[in-house]
Amino acid sequence: DQQVKQNSPSLSVQEGRISILNCDYTNSMFDYFLWYKKYPAEGPTFLISISSIKDKNEDGRFTVFLNKSAKHLSLHIVPSQPGDSAVYFCAASDLGTYKYIFGTGTRLKVLA
């Protein structure tokens, strides 16, 4: 049973436009959510996170929105740049367990 789902395996966006990546989860005990970016042949790198007590967190071009009632989070990238082309993973944690559950990833391609 996949507790964290990224239902879109891929997404293409024009440079300068908004990229919206979605993530759904099933475990109501999750209280912390993170987004990672991964380039080929590299390890994932942390992008942005949000605690369950918030509904929005912003860092430069990246904003994460959390809708707890819908068990849904999204990552917005505005404006999108070609260097943003990568695989994006969302992850969720019940911090008391020390464990993180990752989604399957969404491959973003930003077209110049």
Place this chain on the structure above:
Amino acid sequence: NAGVTQTPKFRVLKTGQSMTLLCAQDMNHEYMYWYRQDPGMGLRLIHYSVGEGTTAKGEVPDGYNVSRLKKQNFLLGLESAAPSQTSVYFCASSDGQGKYEQYFGPGTRLTVT
């Protein structure tokens, strides 16, 4: 400050052989993790450690063992490799003291023939 390093970067094993993957971090992090990444499966947690001398099972622990004898090192062992263990393995560490993001190593690509 090298962050998280993994040794080796690539390895080819024959079925039944054993090997140990080494992960080292220089950030004095308490928590360390081993994941495997397979196509279409995302990152799946194999084992993790919340401190020196501790280990715990993750989502897919079968066929693997781990040890955390020193705070900075986390070893992943395959006692008898199987083709199903062909994967890319990532180690990660996190502070665990109010900062929850994980720092990942560059990965080890393992092929079992």
